[in-house]
Amino acid sequence: MNVKRRDVIAGLSASLVLPSYSWAGAEAAVSSLTLGEMQLQTLSDGHLTLPRSMLFAGLEPEAVDQILQAQGIAAGPMQPPINVTLMRHQGRVVLFDTGSGPAFQATAGRLSAALDAVGVAPDEVSHVVFTHCHPDHLWGVLDDFDDPLFPNADYLMGQVEWDYWFDPDTAAISGDRASMAVGARRRMEMLEDRIALFRDGEEILPGVAAHATFGHTPGHMSFELRTANESVMVGGDAIGNHHVSFAEPGWPIGTDQDAEAAAKTRIRLLDMLSHGHMRLIGYHLPQGGIGRVERQGDSFRFVSEG
Ligand SMILES: [Zn+2]
Structure with missing residues (x-):
């Protein structure tokens, strides 16, 4: 992740001058989807505040502005939503990712309140992926x-991702990303005795298949719920x-650690989802993040179902 510490700090201070983020229980269950016996909901952890200069580093600002304006996005820092997926299936209560917690950005870390609003106590969560x-x-x-x-x-993570961030050398060589590597390792140490590691293609839970989608991070994984x-x-x-990333999926994005690999992965995934008419739940996509991918020539479009 090419997030420089000063950019994150700039993002934080920028968030202070924005209207304060109001949280209401009604916002908690953003969208839901029933897939056979699977009950899915996306829960909001709030949103991030990221400077455009970081997210779109190296891109032509005018070209970026044109794409953002077409989507009705106003000038200023980007405020991507954070959608945590909750799956209830065969007695399991499964979370896909856990949001930011209290220590990252002031506009994020709302997952506990969101879980509360949908009636799930933290001790009822059976699996975190x-x-x-x-x-x-x-x-x-x-x-x-x-x-x-x-x-x-029980906790589950891709083996490649675990190996990368758990390696003490990762923090040592991370430069501007060192604080993220240290923060990751500290949390992983607390999970070490309770985590199961998996690889590409494995069915990690009934109806949940892991897909390697490397690039954003070295071992990033996606999950097909079937x-x-x-x-x-x-x-x-x-x-x-x-x-x-839909209009110009080949363009580099500043938060991708390996921008070239991430672009290849993105194009492959967009192709697959649009071709197979498979729904997508995106962690930072709008209106709860559930939708479909439509191809338009070499570009794509996200059609929200939230
Ligand atoms: Zn993210």
């Missing part, structure tokens, strides 16, 4: 007191926004 180890996906695994928020959960004749892809940050 991670797409990757960035702060807005992993840091919410600890509560305000630095204790695990989900005391009864019932008898329908499926949906929980895509994490493999497709990280509904504007530039």
